[in-house]
Amino acid sequence: AQTVTQSQPEMSVQEAETVTLSCTYDTSESDYYLFWYKQPPSRQMILVIRQEAYKQQNATENRFSVNFQKAAKSFSLKISDSQLGDAAMYFCAYKARDRDDKIIFGKGTRLHILP
Amino acid sequence: KAGVTQTPRYLIKTRGQQVTLSCSPISGHRSVSWYQQTPGQGLQFLFEYFSETQRNKGNFPGRFSGRQFSNSRSEMNVSTLELGDSALYLCASSLFQEPSSYNSPLHFGNGTRLTVT
Numbered sequence: 001a002q003t004v005t006q007s008q009p010e011m012s013v014q015e016a017e018t019v020t021l022s023c024t025y026d027t028s029e030s031d032y033y034l035f036w037y038k039q040p041p042s043r044q045m046i047l048v049i050r051q052e053a054y055k056q057q058n059a060t061e062n063r064f065s066v067n068f069q070k071a072a073k074s075f076s077l078k079i080s081d082s083q084l085g086d087a088a089m090y091f092c093a094y095k096a097r098d099r100d101d102k103i104i105f106g107k108g109t110r111l112h113i114l115p
Numbered sequence: 116k117a118g119v120t121q122t123p124r125y126l127i128k129t130r131g132q133q134v135t136l137s138c139s140p141i142s143g144h145r146s147v148s149w150y151q152q153t154p155g156q157g158l159q160f161l162f163e164y165f166s167e168t169q170r171n172k173g174n175f176p177g178r179f180s181g182r183q184f185s186n187s188r189s190e191m192n193v194s195t196l197e198l199g200d201s202a203l204y205l206c207a208s209s210l211f212q213e214p215s216s217y218n219s220p221l222h223f224g225n226g227t228r229l230t231v232t
Binding site for chain 2: 035037042043044045046047050091101102103104105106107108
């Protein structure tokens with residue numbers, strides 16, 4: 001069965017610094033999607049970035065970028081120039097390309113931004 | 116465009132009661148999925164509906180059920196509530212236009228916080 005592991009329950013970073021959140025996953029599939037979702041204190045989950053496994057190029061969205069290592073089954077999120085508004089719970093998620101497969105979330109990493 | 120709307124936002128119930136939560140997806144979104152979020156287990160998938168049909172189901176007991184209406188609105192029901200059912204229940208909708216949208220991002224509501232006493 002597919003699993004998603006986020007080994008860092010909590011992290012802190014100084015404002016304006018860079019932080020990397022780790023995520024590893026286990027799957028026997030070759031075609032799948034990976035996501036990072038952010039859940040601020042308002043509780044509403046928001047998609048931060050997504051990566052298609054068949055694409056070698058790492059996805060980027062403004063200050064957010066990923067380091068996708070398919071062979072290592074690793075999908076880390078890098079946040080550059082951290083801002084106070086980045087403080088949230090971050091969830092890594094996996095979904096196989098099979099239309100009937102369900103999305104699987106990691107347990108999350110709570111990110112604190114220190115002013 | 117209005118986002119995903121979940122009602123109510125907070126709910127307090129007693130053990131043994133049943134509860135119904137509601138979710139209105141973003142207009143045009145036909146897929147609705149439900150998740151249970153607890154501090155210990157994180158986010159766990161409950162079920163997903165598309166065009167009024169359940170497409171997928173997570174590993175939850177039969178006390179958890181759901182349905183989707185023709186306007187894509189969805190409800191989930193939990194019967195015979197247990198203390199362990201206390202959680203944040205999140206609903207998400209996505210634009211599911213086969214076949215290219217299997218990776219359609221999920222758009223979440225603000226959730227319903229259920230407390231069972």
